[in-house]
Amino acid sequence: MTDTGGIAPRLSGIIETALYVQSLDVARAFYETILGLEALHADERMCALDVAGRSVLLLFPIGGALEPVDLPDGSIPPHDASGHQHIAFAITADELPQWESHLQKHDIAIEGRAAWPRGGRSLFFRDPDGHLLEVATPGLWTTY
Numbered sequence: 086m087t088d089t090g091g092i093a094p095r096l097s098g099i100i101e102t103a104l105y106v107q108s109l110d111v112a113r114a115f116y117e118t119i120l121g122l123e124a125l126h127a128d129e130r131m132c133a134l135d136v137a138g139r140s141v142l143l144l145f146p147i148g149g150a151l152e153p154v155d156l157p158d159g160s161i162p163p164h165d166a167s168g169h170q171h172i173a174f175a176i177t178a179d180e181l182p183q184w185e186s187h188l189q190k191h192d193i194a195i196e197g198r199a200a201w202p203r204g205g206r207s208l209f210f211r212d213p214d215g216h217l218l219e220v221a222t223p224g225l226w227t228t229y
Contacts, residue, residue, distance in 0.1 A: 101142075107214055119193065130145070150163060173218075205221055205225035
């Protein structure tokens, strides 16, 4: 292993984010229908959804990934989570009113709105498992 002098090597992004759900079928239907995500892979263990061609949202049944998964050249360690998790999805400023209308049309309650100091705006709502979802425009963070 190369010594970096205590400084971490550079990361270039987040590839995957995972949510843990009661029902893969219910969660997949929500994310495909309401958020327009497309499945890249789905089986009884998990569902991988494409997010704008840049990242992947993984859905796992709660308690369904507690055993290691053996691969031809390695393994995936066990993982799980409980409670209501949070994910923010990037949208353009022009898309914010469309998202508000879309969510209302599908009877999805908008639980919160935020106007951020850098000019970004957010809408907050929940998925069928109670996870807090956010659509956010640029100006949320210095990096977005």
